[in-house]
Amino acid sequence: MEPRDSRSGHRVAYVSLLALLATDLAFSFVGRVAAFAQPPHRGHMLTRTRTKWPLSPSAGRLSISSSSVSATRKCAQRCSTDTSCRMATEDQADENLAQVWASSISTKKELVPAIAEAAAKALAQLPEGASIDLALIHVSSIYGNAERLEYVVPELRKVLPGLSAVVGCSSAGAIGMQGKGRVVEIENRSCLGLTLATLPGVKVQPFYLADMDVPDPFDPPAVWKRAVQLRDSDIPATDAGGDAGARGKAGVGEPIFLSYSTTASIDALGDYMAGMDQTFPRSQKIGSIASTVSSLTRSCVFFGEGGTAGTVMEKGAFYREGMVGVSLTGDIRMRSFVSQGARRVGPTFNADKVDGPVVKSLRVAVRGADDEGQDDWISPALPPLAMIKQVQKKLSDEDSRLVQTNMLVGVAPELIGNTANEMMAISTGRDHFVVQGVLRTSLKDGSITVGDSVEPGARLQLFVRDRLAAGDEFQAALLAYKRRELLETLASSSGEGTSDARDGNGDIEEATQNVGVVDSAVSGPPSAGDEGQTTPFRAAGALLFPGLDRGRTLWEEDHYQSSAVFKTVPVPLGGFFTNGVAGALSEGSRTTLFGSSTSVAVFSPITARRTTVEPREGSTTVDDGSDARGVVVGEDGEEILGDDSDDFVVQRRDVKAGRAVLSGPVLYSVAESVAQPRNTLEALVWEKEAAVDRSRDRWPMSLLVSRCRMFNLEEKNKPRDVVAALINGKGNGGVAILAEVKRTAPVTGKLRRGEFDVVEFSRSLEGAGVAAIAVNTDPKFFGCSYEDLTSIRSAVTTPVMCSDVVVYPYQIYQARLAGADALKLIAPALPAKDLMYFHKISNALGMQCIVSVSSAKQMLMALNLPGIRAVSISNRDMATWALDTSRVERILGDTEVQKGLEGKDITLLVEGGLQTKGDLDRTKAAGISCVVVGEAFMRSEDPAKAAQDLLV
Structure with missing residues (x-):
């Protein structure tokens, strides 16, 4: 599969060349075959008649001039051998076009109307005639089974016929813009989030990988590049295997990779992250695991490419396993961070006896004084539960309670032989821990089981999650992002810019080294203005991927994280509630999967593109004023009956709703109903039904009944x-x-x-x-x-x-x-x-x-x-x-x-x-x-x- 430029679209170019073959008999047969076999260079796009969105069936027709015919002929002859071919065509005129992102959300209860509404809202935010290069769609699993969800991409193409690349997944909740300056998070209800982007100067290449198609992490770079549909000419020479095709080009960013995986493909996702780190060590990779409202529903991913992929009968529309993704190469950079929202308690431990993910004994560990930073094992080994009991005795009452009810375990990745940043963390006594839940405990031997395999000697740390600590960490990360942005702006305005603002101001690195704001690498000076002048990071769009347990349940208020991100970065924001996020904790560190965490990614052009766009003619910002709270009162304007009315009835939750279960390092689902509670009492009842369902998974009714008999026999009770x-x-x-x-x-x-x-x-x-x-x-x-x-x-x-x-x-x-x-x-x-x-x-x-x-x-x-x-x-x-x-x-x-x-x-x-x-x-x-x-x-x-x- 050939990579495609984000604006030109090879399919349009192919059709153009076919038209030329039919009208130009002077072309030799050999020349015609050569011209058709090799798609034109991205700089030689045929002009298209721009029309208002949504396009009519005849919109987007080719308008071929004599000059474009000549240019296409020459391009077809040269592009097969000269990847630097840059003729003065429309693409050069587009170099200063703005990169524009748009985000929307719909809460309509039927799938097709929800797609149409979300598309209309997003289109209203794009400039007139803009091509849509990328669509990210997040669809609540409430909308139906596979027979219904497989129509997501085709229906999206009906309302956005000029759409190029589509990737997305099922979700338990979505995040999007709802009206001007208002971002909302919808959890456990019918909702569909849509993010659109027009990205001039960026090559957008979607890909799908089935589990069996994910290469071995140690396969050669060429194998991995083929897997994600990239050529060497797409990759800057500073990265692994880059060639002269991108060498020396100012403002070319390393490829940025965004991926969505199904829950059934977590193992393959681990191989994917390891292999991509080996092949693209300077590239940023972020990802999320698809989620569902009910644990009884399987997650899925959506994929569409070009103008035809994504139809029901065509491979590539809808998958229950594997992963979809997109690479962004060219005039784009990304700044991201992962917030785990957990607070350390107690000392650091070394794993003494382990069996895969089962930790059988621990020792209290301290840093050694030797140069290699080895650990001194100073305490006798104890089973984890016994060790945790000892730690609880020395904690405050509140922390002890949190350990009892909300304990997490952090495992420090093996750092020896990895990046310089990780080695520096060892020497300075700082650990980066991957925090995960405890899957099970054994009262028989005192062992605990975590999500991933643990090596003997690995460093472990107890963590607890409370709202205040999670909020402090999240706000600190946003503050670090803002500080870096301000320092870059100051450096640029003072003329002291460098090829990378991080290298020109040590305060920036100091501000973010403990928070983990990660910036994508740039090849060559990111400048489009005066010589030596750094172009600051100028946010155009953002994505937010919170874990399922990081919504209202944690923050005790609606839209906490999305509002905080939008306040810091006031650009269109999209995303969804995920089963896990993939990202890096610090610059240069490996890409890791995190459960119960939040990932934030912000996108900016590298060069000094325009930051303003012309509003769409006749369009207005769509704000339906719908209530996005978890408790919906007065839906559709209906009068709410008081609880003293003879007609007042509390409806029970939909019996088809599933249960929430803890499986792996992340909480996989939160069960809720398709319908919305009509009043406060109904919301209380539905929440209690879901909570009881979760409790039954751990303690069956028969166990409670037998325990009650014994409990009542004791006099003190x-x-x-x-x-x-x-x-x-x-x-x-x-x-x-x-x-x-x-x-x-x-x-x-x-x-x-x-x-x-x-x-x-x-x-x-x-x-x-x-x-x-x-x-x-x-x-x-x-x-x-x-x-x-x-x-x-x-x-x-x-x-x-x-x-x-x-x-x-x-x-x-x-x-x-x-x-x-x-x-x-x-x-x-x-x-x-x-x-x-x-x-x-x-x-x-x-x-x-x-x-x-x-x-x-x-x-x-x-x-x-x-x-x-x-x-x-x-x-x-x-x-x-x-x-x-x-x-x-x-x-x-x-x-x-x-x-x-x-x-x-x-x-x-x-x-x-x-x-x-x-x-x-x-x-x-x-x-x-x-x-x-x-x-x-x-x-x-x-x-x-x-x-x-x-x-x-």
């Missing part, structure tokens, strides 16, 4: 009576308080600055006189967990209730094993039969239930439960999260409710928005003397005093 505590726990003011512990709230976010100890917090409230404590164990929306409940229950003597969105019996057993004395059931989230069933199971396990209601209908449903002892009336609308303090009066004033309460010994509570003594007085006036108070305590600097003031 005997349930405490919550209702009795509320009845007997009234303060001087005649009110009993059930204090709710939570770190965050769905709408208001974080409730307390910094980290705080929930155990000490609960103890202080108990000392102030609260009757009982409730722990909201939803980590995503409320920030606490079952581990917090267990710790609090062990530290206080008051009853402790588990406050959660219970949608499965599985959660009831989880709550009991965590030590819960009582369980909260949310009536608007459950059908009547489930509410009765869950209440019965809870009572069988010894737990009392407090049923939360928000309407008279739900109140009657709760009152019909056999043995019900407590009901809590919520002032909060669970559909909108708005407060309505009149609900208590409305519900208690309902005649059917009044009849239902007659003759029943039921303790009533009120929850939601209770902040002051006046709020409690109004509650008492309604005849209720028990209240649930949460945010008022969480926001108080002195929660104990706040509780005492309410109880007086």
Whole structure:
């Protein structure tokens, strides 16, 4: 397969030559064959009639002048032997055309309309008549199976008929521009991201490699060049095997490689990265692993080349294995970094006994004083789990908790015999670790299993991931990028530029050596202006590839990383949520696969091309104003029903959604539904269903049931009576308080600055006189967990209730094993039969239930439960999260409710928005003397005093 220039397109040239053969009988038969067999040089492109996009079927027709006929004849005769042939044609006039990138995203629920909408949005950002040299497409796997996804490339070509190269993959979420100056991240929903680029001066060559076609890493360079469809003349002479075709040409960058791999081809991806590093040591390589919304769905990649590849029946459209990629050679450079977002804890270890990826024993290691930097093994070898227990004893409580719940292991690559930068890292005591998850642990021998094979003596380091540390690292990398950019600009404006700004200013390297901003190599002086004047890096487009676990789940807010990148680099930004990223940690280091990390790549022309473009005639920036949040409220402008409406129903997640599983060094999928939650409560329910699915993969229901039996036999676990505590726990003011512990709230976010100890917090409230404590164990929306409940229950003597969105019996057993004395059931989230069933199971396990209601209908449903002892009336609308303090009066004033309460010994509570003594007085006036108070305590600097003031 011949490489193709990014603008001329050989297919157009072939058609041109055929036209010439038909009209010019003076050409000899031999000359005609020679002219057709060798495509014209990139500098001899035939002129094409420019038309407005989208093109009509007749658009793009050839307009052949006599001068272009003559030029093409001469080119056809010379290009086969003279690769430096540069005639004065249209291509020379294009040397100062701007390189333009465009990005868009669509959330339409049908595939074909989504492709059309994304293409229309992206085209609106390109200049009139621009050729589209590259398309990157990221398609949510929600859109369907192979029979539907194989139409992605053909459908894209229908709306972009002049498209040259297409590569892409399936995804669990996409990133793109949505309106002017607004970038969004869409996770686990129907979405399609599209990035388009017009790249004058750049040769764009897509390629596809099946697993069996990936060469051996140690094969000769010629084999690898053929595999990725590159010729020696495409590669600058400074790289491996470059020849005179590109030698000495100013502003020619080393080839840049972008690849997408399926999850089934990770092993082949490792060989690919190793072989490409051997063949193209000065080139930058970045890549991502395709992802899916459901782990039950196989990932795929998309490929299209020229004007015909990518049809359904033609090979090259859609693959379930292998990898696709594209090389960019010429007037382009890339600046990138990988952010692992993990923080080191504890000492560095040496692997003592290993068996492939299984680490059986470790030793604590320190740097030796000898010149070779060998390690002194100073501690006896211990199984990893035993060693980790020792480390935890010396860590802070917070770090110890993170090791217990979110531990990662970093393995330092073998550095001996590799790059100068890696050798320098050894001599200065700095390690670059490839951080990965622990796949499994063995209680039998204390071993741990990681994602890749570990060599004896390899350096290992424990890491933990927390939001603050991950954010600090990501922001530091962006700051290093910005500083390098500013220093290059200053160097250029002062006339002190060099052939590479990194060589001319030591501060730049110092600013980025610990962050890992990597710049692509350039052959010859990157100058198109005054002699010796460095052209600064001028971003034209960017790509962002975050791991599946680096979205809202980690950052606790929407669009965190994309907004941060766009603020630093305000250019069109595209990308997707990936199963893993490939890149280099530092300049000159090897290309490595990283799980649970984020990769950022920014592209710039090398020469001083124009940076402004003419807007497309009659086009406007498309901004549909659609809501890109994880929780969609009021979709399609429909009025949201309150949770006290008789018509209010919480729909359950699509039963066809899969589960999320941990397999390999990365989290492979996050299960979600095709539909979007219509209100806040529905979002809470769907998230809880997905979380329970993940838990079931690790701890089956049968295991929880058997453990509960044993748990209830121990005297210390005997349930405490919550209702009795509320009845007997009234303060001087005649009110009993059930204090709710939570770190965050769905709408208001974080409730307390910094980290705080929930155990000490609960103890202080108990000392102030609260009757009982409730722990909201939803980590995503409320920030606490079952581990917090267990710790609090062990530290206080008051009853402790588990406050959660219970949608499965599985959660009831989880709550009991965590030590819960009582369980909260949310009536608007459950059908009547489930509410009765869950209440019965809870009572069988010894737990009392407090049923939360928000309407008279739900109140009657709760009152019909056999043995019900407590009901809590919520002032909060669970559909909108708005407060309505009149609900208590409305519900208690309902005649059917009044009849239902007659003759029943039921303790009533009120929850939601209770902040002051006046709020409690109004509650008492309604005849209720028990209240649930949460945010008022969480926001108080002195929660104990706040509780005492309410109880007086």
